[in-house]
Amino acid sequence: MTETTITDFSSKGYLNMQLLRFTTAGSVDDGKSTLIGRLLYDSKSLFEDQLDAVKRASVQKGSEHLNLALFTDGLRAEREQGITIDVAYRYFATPNRKFIIADTPGHIQYTRNMVTGASTANAAIILIDARNGVIEQTYRHAYIAYLLGIPHIVVCINKMDLLDYRQDVFEKIKADFNAFVAKVLPGEDLRFIPISALKGDNVVKPSQKMDWYKESTLLETLETIPIDKDHDMVHQRFPVQYIIRPETDKYHDYRGYAGRIAGGILHPGDEVIVFPAGIKTKIQQIDTFNGPLDEAFPPMSVTILLNDDIDISRGDLIAGAGDLPKTGSDIDLMVCWMNPRPMQLNGKYALKHNTRDVRCVIDKIEFVLNINTLEEIPGRTSLAMNEIGRIHLHTTKPLFFDPYTVNRQTGSLILIDEATNETVAAGMIL
């Protein structure tokens, strides 16, 4: 990206850019922060004052190179300890796309952060240190990417410079990874790129040292991954978020259901069923500040008016009459536990599913997963922080849902500890 292309941002082109959200997973010292620093640095997304601050800090810490990792550490404790504590979000743009990076720490105890970052991502970058090859943590990263339904996975084999940029190293790691993911990532969009984040090979610029690698660099890959199929465009789903009633003379009878479309393409005239009432009606109008729309699709925020006057409130679901969601109070799901207070069998929690608030009781823990080996461990009565397991829960009021693999919005939920109000679990409905 040269100075000329930067000024292209002011052209109409910039107004037509797409947004790609990706997450990065790697173990400690795999060079994740360096990779992000490299992406920002080589795409000229860093500013002089940021650069100066890092140059100063690099010298102070006695680093030989510009310590690109310092760009990503936000909190005082992180800079002091040289670790990343929490999910941090980074932004950069090229003339083709705007990118949001959810930078998550690699420590074993921080599975919950990886899950958090992955929940909104279109793509995951999994980093492997070429010297170590596929290790246990790589399995964990791949499994979480799969569990959270990230549509595109890019495996970056880093530190190729330390192994003379050898193709056989790359091929061996690729084969090892493929052997594992055949089990968990069938049909996933999977790519492999040999890189050196430190030296810059194949990150933004093509490597001069690896002419055996003919595919795209990491940045080119991120710029071109097709993301138009990442939302569920089939099942019409509209969770009602807020009721708009202006109560003015001009809009005396206006009753609009505000929300963000979670699935399918909606049109005026479409036949829909409102849950939980189970009443059939039609979409009268899809309203916005800029006027009514002929169609609307995920992830648009709109306001829907219906033909019939039905009692609808927040937490209800408007769904296409042709493809109904599942409904029920007995839910099978995978959960990632995120709180130091373990999940207890028979424990009661508040549950948020889309815009719907209910309460639930955990009535069965089917198994806890060893995510390094994918071994299912039955017979447990609790789930500790950073553990992933399959459970069954019963809700006080029914949910209207789809399997998570079908729809990431209507298939996801969180659990909240009612004593502390903390979010304690992420749930993916089976």
Added chain:
Amino acid sequence: MKDYNLTHLRELESEASYVLREVAAQFERPALLFSGGKDSIVLVHLSRKAFHPASIPFPLVHIDTGHNFEEAIIFRNKLVKKFNARLVVGSVQESIDNGRVVEEKGINASRNVLQTVTLLDTIEKYKFDAAIGGGRRDEEKARAKERFFSHRDEFGQWDPKNQRPELWNIFNGKKRMGEHFRVFPISNWTEMDIWQYILQENIELPSLYFTHEREVFFRDGVWLAKAPFMAMKPTEKAEKLRVRCRTVGDISCTGLVLSTADNLEDIIREIAATRVTERGGRYDDKRSEAAMEDRKKEGYF
């Protein structure tokens, strides 16, 4: 085949709209923190769009340091009237007069830090349970760690190491009595996104953002505006230059940039070519490497 992709600006707008509606649905007494700067002006625009055709269902809260650019106050009053909004003002001068805070002394005195007390007092006085702010994660390294729904304890403090995980677009606004939330609907926007959106939506801004002639002086790499309450060192000389604001805070901490940009297209070109971050010109961030983190923990914006 038809293309069902939103542009990044439409997607960011949709996300912000969703967050604003969540605030209206989950909280009893929300408020929008309005500084008069471009980010909070964009927030007002987004709020109008999110609740159309109803009016904005929360008041605008301005924490007034008393050291404002006159243009910003005129603009604020006009905007409130135009959109039929409700305005609540929290006054730093009042906090000083009541002895709640003590005015800083010396050459670098600023009321920026004092605002935190006035802000928290105002939140308590009106029993606001959610304060919507225009903070963006790209602005500053501590802000990069913020949630959309950011929990504050009963003292208004932020605990960055113990934040609730935020998954998908499910926001947990549950709290105890006396606690409140800060909500940042434009967390994922960058400075460039803001300007492009202002252009796309044709949003009106205070004249401060465009080039104008002003008496300014140079201190520690930043141009500051001359004003009666701005103490100047004997070596500092004011001169009349063509400048504009890149961010608008109160006068004591707002750095000005030399610029002849008098329209949005020119400003965008200027930002695209500039190599210093927006807050690089913010005098309040220069106090230490963790200046923002420290202020935020205490309850700052």
